[in-house]
Amino acid sequence: MRKKIVAGNWKMHKNAEQTEDLLNELIAKMPTETDAQVIVAPTFVNLASAVDHLEFTNIDVAAQNVHQAEAGAFTGEISADMLKSVGVNTVILGHSERRAIFHETDALIANKVDTALEHDMTVIFCFGEELKDRQSKSHFNIVENQLKDGLFHIQANQWENVVLAYEPVWAIGTGETASPEQAQEMHEFIRQTVRTAFGIEIADNVSILYGGSVKPDNAKEIFSKPDVDGGLIGGAALKAEDFVAIVKAI
């Protein structure tokens, strides 16, 4: 069934003590009765403590990345098995910062998707066009290709472990949000693209999150659109008050 989800991507922010402080604030302020699944994604080194800290709460923990290989000589990398071994069952893949700064291609992301799904992890699959793509009106093509090249090789039964996160690059960390209409237009297109390839049931059940400068004052309007099932939140996930307000907006 399609879920409402609000996920916070903490990126490379918060040391161990700051992580504990933010988690404590979130636990104190988070509504216990919410329809939404709430997820936080701290940095790798703080994942194990976050899982322990959140054990008896309604907040789940995700990783921000995973390596595609099972194990081996990959200095500095983290495997799916390692994540699972500390209780992390969800991973964000294909984030635009991984694509742009760390040169992750659709093919590499597809490999990571396979590894994560083989380990029964849930994948939050990020994708979205750059400003130049929207200006040249190729944004629908770009989004369709990212989906097809990074994700559409999976089997129908694997979709239950996939969440989509449409994040127009021009809206990430810029303070510029897609209008609710722009978000709905693209989410509808994404759902239609999934429907054409995998059928109506999968398309209706997959959650499609919007990401890009979601804040407490714009969340409600964006989340009110019929094909927007929640948000992937960057900057506003670092302040408990803002993140909780966004969860409440759903």
Ligand code: PEP
């Ligand atoms: C993100 O990095 O996924 C994101 C949406 O960031 P922000 O909310 O800061 O735009």
